[in-house]
Amino acid sequence: MGSSVEQNILVTGGAGFIGTHTVVQLLNQGFKVTIIDNLDNSVVEAVHRVRELVGPDLSTKLEFNLGDLRNKGDIEKLFSNQRFDAVIHFAGLKAVGESVGNPRRYFDNNLVGTINLYETMAKYNCKMMVFSSSATVYGQPEIVPCVEDFELQAMNPYGRTKLFLEEIARDIHAAEPEWKIILLRYFNPVGAHESGRIGEDPKGIPNNLMPYIQQVAVGRLPELNVFGHDYPTMDGSAVRDYIHVMDLADGHVAALNKLFSDSKIGCTAYNLGTGQGTSVLEMVSSFEKASGKKIPIKLCPRRAGDATAVYASTQKAEKELGWKAKYGVDEMCRDQWNWANKNPWGFQKKP
Amino acid sequence: MGSSVEQNILVTGGAGFIGTHTVVQLLNQGFKVTIIDNLDNSVVEAVHRVRELVGPDLSTKLEFNLGDLRNKGDIEKLFSNQRFDAVIHFAGLKAVGESVGNPRRYFDNNLVGTINLYETMAKYNCKMMVFSSSATVYGQPEIVPCVEDFELQAMNPYGRTKLFLEEIARDIHAAEPEWKIILLRYFNPVGAHESGRIGEDPKGIPNNLMPYIQQVAVGRLPELNVFGHDYPTMDGSAVRDYIHVMDLADGHVAALNKLFSDSKIGCTAYNLGTGQGTSVLEMVSSFEKASGKKIPIKLCPRRAGDATAVYASTQKAEKELGWKAKYGVDEMCRDQWNWANKNPWGFQKKP
Numbered sequence: 001m002g003s004s005v006e007q008n009i010l011v012t013g014g015a016g017f018i019g020t021h022t023v024v025q026l027l028n029q030g031f032k033v034t035i036i037d038n039l040d041n042s043v044v045e046a047v048h049r050v051r052e053l054v055g056p057d058l059s060t061k062l063e064f065n066l067g068d069l070r071n072k073g074d075i076e077k078l079f080s081n082q083r084f085d086a087v088i089h090f091a092g093l094k095a096v097g098e099s100v101g102n103p104r105r106y107f108d109n110n111l112v113g114t115i116n117l118y119e120t121m122a123k124y125n126c127k128m129m130v131f132s133s134s135a136t137v138y139g140q141p142e143i144v145p146c147v148e149d150f151e152l153q154a155m156n157p158y159g160r161t162k163l164f165l166e167e168i169a170r171d172i173h174a175a176e177p178e179w180k181i182i183l184l185r186y187f188n189p190v191g192a193h194e195s196g197r198i199g200e201d202p203k204g205i206p207n208n209l210m211p212y213i214q215q216v217a218v219g220r221l222p223e224l225n226v227f228g229h230d231y232p233t234m235d236g237s238a239v240r241d242y243i244h245v246m247d248l249a250d251g252h253v254a255a256l257n258k259l260f261s262d263s264k265i266g267c268t269a270y271n272l273g274t275g276q277g278t279s280v281l282e283m284v285s286s287f288e289k290a291s292g293k294k295i296p297i298k299l300c301p302r303r304a305g306d307a308t309a310v311y312a313s314t315q316k317a318e319k320e321l322g323w324k325a326k327y328g329v330d331e332m333c334r335d336q337w338n339w340a341n342k343n344p345w346g347f348q349k350k351p
Numbered sequence: 352m353g354s355s356v357e358q359n360i361l362v363t364g365g366a367g368f369i370g371t372h373t374v375v376q377l378l379n380q381g382f383k384v385t386i387i388d389n390l391d392n393s394v395v396e397a398v399h400r401v402r403e404l405v406g407p408d409l410s411t412k413l414e415f416n417l418g419d420l421r422n423k424g425d426i427e428k429l430f431s432n433q434r435f436d437a438v439i440h441f442a443g444l445k446a447v448g449e450s451v452g453n454p455r456r457y458f459d460n461n462l463v464g465t466i467n468l469y470e471t472m473a474k475y476n477c478k479m480m481v482f483s484s485s486a487t488v489y490g491q492p493e494i495v496p497c498v499e500d501f502e503l504q505a506m507n508p509y510g511r512t513k514l515f516l517e518e519i520a521r522d523i524h525a526a527e528p529e530w531k532i533i534l535l536r537y538f539n540p541v542g543a544h545e546s547g548r549i550g551e552d553p554k555g556i557p558n559n560l561m562p563y564i565q566q567v568a569v570g571r572l573p574e575l576n577v578f579g580h581d582y583p584t585m586d587g588s589a590v591r592d593y594i595h596v597m598d599l600a601d602g603h604v605a606a607l608n609k610l611f612s613d614s615k616i617g618c619t620a621y622n623l624g625t626g627q628g629t630s631v632l633e634m635v636s637s638f639e640k641a642s643g644k645k646i647p648i649k650l651c652p653r654r655a656g657d658a659t660a661v662y663a664s665t666q667k668a669e670k671e672l673g674w675k676a677k678y679g680v681d682e683m684c685r686d687q688w689n690w691a692n693k694n695p696w697g698f699q700k701k702p
Binding site for chain 1: 451452453454455458459462463466467469470473505508511515518519522523525526527
């Protein structure tokens, strides 16, 4: 990943879990970074720790702005003040369960925010975007691994917003071919920066497996519910493709460099996964090994809409982005525990 | 269609073609009507003529507001000043060709506008909506007539916004069952009020068949391009389900009454069509008969994405809404010509 002549990148949702890790890597690669985040699902302390991790010199290349993409004025203020070379668009709500209970919030945040962003980017002729998509657009795939040209399907409002936004990106590029948009379909981001200073800090009850396991390990939650233990998998629990958040961060830098280097990139989707399927129970035992903590579990029925196994085909990203995941499950669990152990209450003080 | 104890209806896009005709019928049925329209695709003269048609007394029940659903403040201003019982949501862009060339405009107008509307309706606990959907959500149906439970598909950005908004409506109702939303899938609205004082007045080159024929008839356009004359239909031209705009207007009143009377309506789609397929060339000859004008035509190749034949199954609307189209093709052409003949330049003066 070649360094850049200080290109200026707007990172929406840059105070979040994947955002902060990507911002660290962007700064380390010589990019200038401007964050806009409404702190709906993050805290400004996370940005302070990014500064701490990259050091005082690179911190001067990082600007944080509190703002909400649903307010066009907040985006206008940024674009009218500086020229951006590209946008990495993380901002959006991402909890499946919450989206089923409150879909309006998801359509408002994820669709209105992104459409406003496109309108302002177009106005200021900044037409390069790396978009946070998700493997959720594969719905319940009949075969795995998931290849980028599979038929897409939404299983819940959160997934619907991601699918809608991919379709919107394709329509925009079809009409205005000068747009260059890379859709990164994350599989299951876990782990944390090796320093243990930044990591996933979900508000309320975690929706994802590893933050939940982590909170059981530090005593914030009593036990882990394992939804489904009769799946046709090696141990009956569901299989997913867990990917280290630092691999994911590097995937974004690789995508960014692809936007800058490939005039024919158009609007292209790439899976960001390891290509390995790991079951829930395997992750639990790896985490126990990494943390030395016993994780009590409760076997529960399957959840409606959950797929048996979802993992990525990784050839396209490797071939076209020159990117491949480096970290395995053990490192993911090691770094997840390191973050949890040092920050049992995330970025907050103990209540 | 029973009269109502002056329920107050917000009609978005009420200055438009279908909007004005529906407002006339709503007022005649004793509803109070508030219009919000950004006049993006209409003119305020159309509202003046609605007042003229319903007379001075009923005109006092009609309020017009210039406003844009993309500005939440414009919607907030209305809801904070009066209580609405239901919303009929017409507002949105609807030209297929334009949507392919400028999809961002469609996602901005149609999605952001509607999501803002839902948010404000929820805030003021007004949770009944009649939504303008379209037969375009049937994509290129393999079999006809189209039944409401067919698989849905978008063929262009305009169609995508309608499909997205139907999915959003279903998600909202699934999460908040107190919402009552009727999705009206229009087939091909044509014709005009029998007075000839209101009708379709598209800006620029018409996208739809009848306004195009109409402008050829009054000499504004030289000839009609017939896209496709080798379709497997009775005369080789494409077949559609043309419906008189007054039938469509009555369909909205019937839907509104259904919302008020049926606690179990939930989120339900209904076709508004005649169930009859009519070819382009048949419409041309009916219009020639009605107008006494010869319509020169030019046979052109098919347009990509156009279906061979699309017409409605009408049983569900008839059974559940108690609504059925009354007007045939001859009345449609009679009233279309009556409007065109009296208003060759639509609501505008001759340039």
